[in-house]
Amino acid sequence: MRPKIAAGNWKMNGTAAALCELDALSRALPENPPQVVICPPSPLLFRATDAVHGCPIQIGAQDCHTEEAGAFTGDISATMIADTGATHVILGHSERRDTHCETDADVQAKARTAWTSGLTAIICIGESNAQREAGETLDIIGAQLDGSLPDDVTADNTVIAYEPIWAIGTGKVPSIAQITEVHDFIRSRLTTRFGTEIGNALPLLYGGSVKASNATEIFAVENVDGALVGGASLKADDFAPIVAALASA
Numbered sequence: 653m654r655p656k657i658a659a660g661n662w663k664m665n666g667t668a669a670a671l672c673e674l675d676a677l678s679r680a681l682p683e684n685p686p687q688v689v690i691c692p693p694s695p696l697l698f699r700a701t702d703a704v705h706g707c708p709i710q711i712g713a714q715d716c717h718t719e720e721a722g723a724f725t726g727d728i729s730a731t732m733i734a735d736t737g738a739t740h741v742i743l744g745h746s747e748r749r750d751t752h753c754e755t756d757a758d759v760q761a762k763a764r765t766a767w768t769s770g771l772t773a774i775i776c777i778g779e780s781n782a783q784r785e786a787g788e789t790l791d792i793i794g795a796q797l798d799g800s801l802p803d804d805v806t807a808d809n810t811v812i813a814y815e816p817i818w819a820i821g822t823g824k825v826p827s828i829a830q831i832t833e834v835h836d837f838i839r840s841r842l843t844t845r846f847g848t849e850i851g852n853a854l855p856l857l858y859g860g861s862v863k864a865s866n867a868t869e870i871f872a873v874e875n876v877d878g879a880l881v882g883g884a885s886l887k888a889d890d891f892a893p894i895v896a897a898l899a900s901a
């Protein structure tokens with residue numbers, strides 16, 4: 653049985669004042685909540701882990717360097733992230749692949765260093781609008797999976813998030829048939845490469861304009877085990893109903 657995971661990516665939003673949302677979220681969690689992971693900007697990590705102490709919310713970072721330490725001005729390492737008490741790190745988000753030119757090989761190297769520090773890697777993949785319109789979606793997703801996932805992936809060290817780039821922050825959501833097609837494809841690719849035990853155990857999240865109004869039908873898709881949510885994770889009032897929808901899925 654795969655875990656259900658509601659992950660929130662705050663991206664470059666929020667100062668210390670935003671941490672009150674964690675308290676509000678914890679009070680709004682359903683009785684049997686899914687796994688909830690909030691990924692605030694890195695300056696908030698220490699305070700965020702303090703803020704969720706004693707409640708079932710985990711904290712993640714949004715990126716890490718491939719190296720554990722060194723002369724890399726402005727970067728943070730997986731070791732530093734783990735030191736804050738965080739448990740997860742998002743890797744290969746399309747915004748980093750785009751604005752920081754991250755490659756599949758970079759993502760794979762980051763996953764390895766994340767695991768070394770005991771972090772769970774949330775590895776993001778997804779096609780652009782041009783790639784979808786050219787009929788290349790499954791080829792792109794397959795190549796990203798092949799290149800971004802190390803061979804020794806396990807269901808304990810990795811979560812995969814499918815985020816079509818054209819759905820991120822746009823309000824455009826793929827049809828249920830499109831989400832189903834890609835998630836089924838990912839599942840099949842994983843079982844072929846890693847075997848049925850690991851391939852069927854790896855959690856798959858959908859991301860891109862998830863809101864309370866569309867969460868229930870997205871979570872009903874067989875190979876959707878949760879969501880990676882951007883804008884709607886910033887406020888507990890918006891995120892709590894998504895978490896509740898996942899708990900009831």
Ligand SMILES: O=C[C@H](O)COP(=O)(O)O
Pocket residue numbers: 661745815819820821822859860861862880881882883884
């Ligand atoms: O990491 C989260 C995704 O980029 C989705 O963002 P969004 O929910 O604002 O579309």
